[in-house]
Amino acid sequence: MIGFYILIGVISLVSMLVSSKLKSKFKKYAKVELRNGMSGAEIAEKMLADNGIFDVKVISTPGMLTDHYNPKNKTVNLSEGVYNQRNAAAAAVAAHECGHAVQHATAYSYLTMRSKLVPVVSVTSKFSQWLVIGGLILGAASGASGIGFYIAVAGLIFMGLATLFSFITLPVEYDASNRALAWLKNKNMVSQQELAGATDALKWAARTYLVAALGSLAMLLYWGMKILGSRD
Numbered sequence: 425m426i427g428f429y430i431l432i433g434v435i436s437l438v439s440m441l442v443s444s445k446l447k448s449k450f451k452k453y454a455k456v457e458l459r460n461g462m463s464g465a466e467i468a469e470k471m472l473a474d475n476g477i478f479d480v481k482v483i484s485t486p487g488m489l490t491d492h493y494n495p496k497n498k499t500v501n502l503s504e505g506v507y508n509q510r511n512a513a514a515a516a517v518a519a520h521e522c523g524h525a526v527q528h529a530t531a532y533s534y535l536t537m538r539s540k541l542v543p544v545v546s547v548t549s550k551f552s553q554w555l556v557i558g559g560l561i562l563g564a565a566s567g568a569s570g571i572g573f574y575i576a577v578a579g580l581i582f583m584g585l586a587t588l589f590s591f592i593t594l595p596v597e598y599d600a601s602n603r604a605l606a607w608l609k610n611k612n613m614v615s616q617q618e619l620a621g622a623t624d625a626l627k628w629a630a631r632t633y634l635v636a637a638l639g640s641l642a643m644l645l646y647w648g649m650k651i652l653g654s655r656d
Contacts, residue, residue, distance in 0.1 A: 464514035493524035516622035523600030548582035555579025
């Protein structure tokens with residue numbers, strides 16, 4: 425189990441470093457005021473309108489970096505800072521979340537796949553590690569060909585679904601950022617300095633998803649080797 429704790433430690437450390445960098449970037453670009461004077465909410469409403477989307481509401485949600493698009497009730501949820509602020513960071517986040525709304529409106533394939541996996545992964549992710557560890561413990565007592573092995577494999581499959589979900593999330597997030605930046609540039613919503621700040625901020629936001637996906641893959645491979653190795 426030492427290897428497991430080392431892996432957890434490395435993943436947690438990298439995740440913490442990227443998250444810290446992301447927060448510092450947003451803090452930095454929150455000081456770059458938009459020349460057009462528009463708030464995050466106004467940016468979001470204009471991007472939706474420019475893409476012919478009029479059935480999505482832009483609302484404020486509590487917290488920091490809690491911004492998200494909810495396809496169920498068609499709302500772009502912007503954290504209080506982003507909703508009210510008029511800077512490059514707010515513009516980047518607001519446009520990014522609207523990028524998801526555009527994906528939804530155009531039936532972007534990866535978003536559709538991700539949405540279908542949400543209810544499955546929300547259940548399997550709760551039990552995957554317990555099944556894997558429990559199966560390995562039971563397997564050690566009952567032998568490599570016992571039921572413990574198959575319980576562990578079931579947990580591994582559940583873990584694999586979570587990993588698949590993490591990797592499908594990557595193109596969804598990168599595409600939303602690309603749509604956001606293209607719109608900000610093509611509609612002349614930001615200056616070159618503001619666009620550079622928005623680009624840098626979204627780059628670091630995307631890296632949090634990349635770290636999560638790689639961490640999920642590392643865990644899957646670790647437990648896969650443990651389970652398959654138990655049969656030797």
